[in-house]
Amino acid sequence: MKTFPRALVALVLQACLAAAYAQQCPPEVPxxxxxxxxxxxxxxxxxxxxxxxTAAPVDPKSASFISFINNGGVRRLHPDFGGEVKPGSVSIYGIPYAIVNGTQPKQKVKFKYWDESDGVNLDTGKPIPFYPIPAEAITEPHWVEGGAPANVDQRKKNDRHLLIIDCTNKHLYELYNVYYNPTLNKWFGGSGAFFDMTKNDRRPEGWTSADAAGLAIFPGLVRYDEAWNDNVPEIKHAIRVTVRATNGHVYPASHTAGSTSGALPMGARLRLKTNVNGVDPATRTNDPHARKIFRAMQRYGLIVADNGSDMYITGTFDKRWNNDILNPAFATLMASDFEVIKLGWKP
Structure with a gap:
């Protein structure tokens, strides 16, 4: 029987995988x-x-953590995503993301937190060509969080995330607090991170990402193509959530961005209960798509990923979202409908 060198077999497999991923790229990119x-x-x-x-144990301090979130009142969930603030406006709700293919040219980004960022020569602190940022993000609205093009400096009033998926290689690039200086023809950012979406690589301990917890942002977003697609029976991932203050971090987070006593750590997981006073809280809304989101909160939970407003659920920018449905549906859920699973729990 004829045999082939391992290197040749590896190259063939790599080419086949690349071709398979490329077939799943949109017809036109970026x-x-x-x-x-x-x-x-x-x-x-x-x-x-x-x-x-669903079978993870509850943390002994769960009730105390929930009480901290409620802050003496009743904290309800809020969908931190939607479409344009007004029809045709530059300002948007939610986090947009771009899809490019493997031929997209790589750009340098000069970071404030360069020593915890990817795409940097860690010996010199200088950026290297690394991020496949589409040119459209520089001058066109709705490619960067907040809505304004990247050549508008809004770093002081917005997180200005820029998320990019390389559909050919299944690579994810995430940038925080970006700005393109048209005078210098250079990209600037707070921090940046790379994730291979075929692997479970975690950030180095102590490192941030484009998110305070050191986690990837995109896999935790509520997306319209999942939630409102009836051909997708369930959302099979946890959802990103913010709280007003945090205290340290636990697995799977890698980074600390707060030390408030009584607060949850970055990386903590909240799980929507299936029974509150004899009723499943997911059934408080009659909308089947909102229920699908709530079912994901019961099976996969919420992961604390950043400091912000308590119980704000992060999703994508998409003009098809209907906040007249989302807002009242999410408001049926309260922080007390959740429990905190054991901190740092691993299956």
């Missing part, structure tokens, strides 16, 4: 907000974003 390359969910099934937590 594009903003198209469905990501499958299979879904993104990242391996064993990734922390995709872990079933």
């Amino acid at each position: 594009v903003q907000g198209a469905p990501p390359p499958g299979p879904l969910p993104v990242f391996p099934a064993t990734n922390w974003w995709n872990t079933d937590i």
